[in-house]
Amino acid sequence: MNQGTALHLKWPRQSKLQCSVQNANCVVMVPPKEFGFNAETAKDNEFQQPVTMDSVAVRAAAMGEFNTMVAALRKVGVQVVEFDYPKSEQETPDAVFPNNWFSTTQDGAFYTFPMACNNRQHEVRPEALMKSLRAAGRVIIATDSMESYAKRGAYLESTGVMVKDHVNRTIYAALSQRCEREALEDYAKRIGYHRVVSFQTALPSGLPIYHTNVMMAIGENFAVICADLIPEYERRFVIKSLAKSKQVITISEPQMNHFCGNILQLETVNGDKVIAMSQSAYDAFTPSQRQQLSTHGKLLPFDVSTIETVGGGSVRCMLSEIFLPSRVKSL
Template sequence: MNQGMTANIDCSVPAKLGKSVQNANCVVMVPPKEFGFNAETAADNEFQHQVSLDANAVKTQAMSEFRSMVAGLRRAGVQVVEFDYPIDVQETPDAVFPNNWFSTTLDGTFYTFPMACSNRQREVRPHALIESLKEAGRQVHATDSLVEYVDQGAFLESTGVMVKDHINKTIYAALSQRCEREALEDYAKRIGYHRVVSFQTALPSGHPIYHTNVMMAIGEHFAVICSEVIPEYERRFVVKSLANTKQVIDISLEQVNQFCGNILQLETVNGDKVIAMSQSAYNAFSPAQRQQLSTHGKLLPFDVSTIENIGGGSVRCMLGEVFLPTRVNSL
């Protein structure tokens, strides 16, 4: 492992070799030790809010929320790789959202992505994370990077902007300054996904959704989407595409503001399905919607209200899925 890098790896239960195509049974989480309001990302993230709390109090609260979430996922049977990093001169206030800078595939490839904001570009630490993943018993056979798109002023923030239907090899993406079409289509070709469904969105302000995963989530047999933010001429096509193979749960813009779209179906190491979400999202789903979701896995709500309110991202943003193959003799 690189000097100064540490990883808290949960090895209490062995990961199964045969995981779901759609759902990861292992996630990367990064402690929010530099967490705070990020003025750079606030330019297009309308879900961020400044608060009057002291900076140290914010970090303490965020860390408490993070620790509770890590513990809850591990209790549920999801393997968590806690990826720590050395504090540098320049802070990375959004490091708690690692899903935006990397992704992994079942064939053992580790990808890195072009981030739109300079202080988020500093989060990209592939070599150290790969070492941590190897210590966690995961195999990395190859690496690939789209970071060179930064030089062209083009960005693609991984599973923040891409919501993947792995079963049908389809990527759904709301276009924005953080999701450039050329980079999106390039990545789809690299991973062998034959279909990209990209679309426009608009909030009441007129600005697009900054990350697709705020208004959309795809599980094995369900999809959550806020169709009202998609222009009418594209809306029907997107919803129909999802409905071909998924139970579609449509959420309102008010529910998006409570992060109902920012949820993630995972698989435990024993093969059970769980759906991670924030307590805010859980409370905002209607009883009927909660019942629908519960047929697809046990609901795991976590109170991450400080991280949500200040960071403008929620539970799904905090989870970097690990689809890498498992070493047979790793644990």
């Protein structure tokens, strides 16, 4: 695919597995077989916390959380592609968060992205993943890469830093060392999205939020956001933009710290809406907020406390949406 262009492909008919505009019905998940505390990412990820458990116990606990989540998603009808990659000399403690290095579009494009942390760059295995996606019945027509930006020290960590309103072709993004403005706007042009809403954030430490998807989520008709992190002059603009077409549910910073912003609306293969979140997030939402969210889909809470504490990411980080067309069998 050429830089600055978007694919415009027409499909003669859709299969039952075709997803909607906003929500995917298929996700990639990566087992945490090398999971552990990543000192490199902890430099700007304040959600990570070291624990007293040894590495074997941490990985065993994380694997249990992962397997339970995979089984539950499949049970409700979300297609899960489990990408069990081969180990390399360099361990990848954060591979359980695959949404940071690739994304897909309904046009059949597969994109890879530059990641800021060196040991996370070893997670990028596009050929192996595309093979798994094709085996799962998904069609890849073109590939493109944003990774050349890394040569100039610019990074864009996919749907970690970009929260997409696919319905309105708008990308929301908190700028940080993991989200460079030029790369962000370039990517938006490549996929044909006409609007980018980027903004600054500040935690109590003074650091920006490391990933937008920790403070913000967008569904088909709702948005969750920790607006207090955004400077007031930008905050009003972001909220107004979201409110044009979404029910806006604002969360506090303590709620964000329990990963209330790190949730994801999905669809089952039958078109039913579900909202995946951690048990920590579910418990931190107020009853009225849970009621509001439940009008947009069945709430699916998962206990991923080990992964949240050690890895600094939650359920949404573990889910890479697959929007690729599904292969249609001839009649």
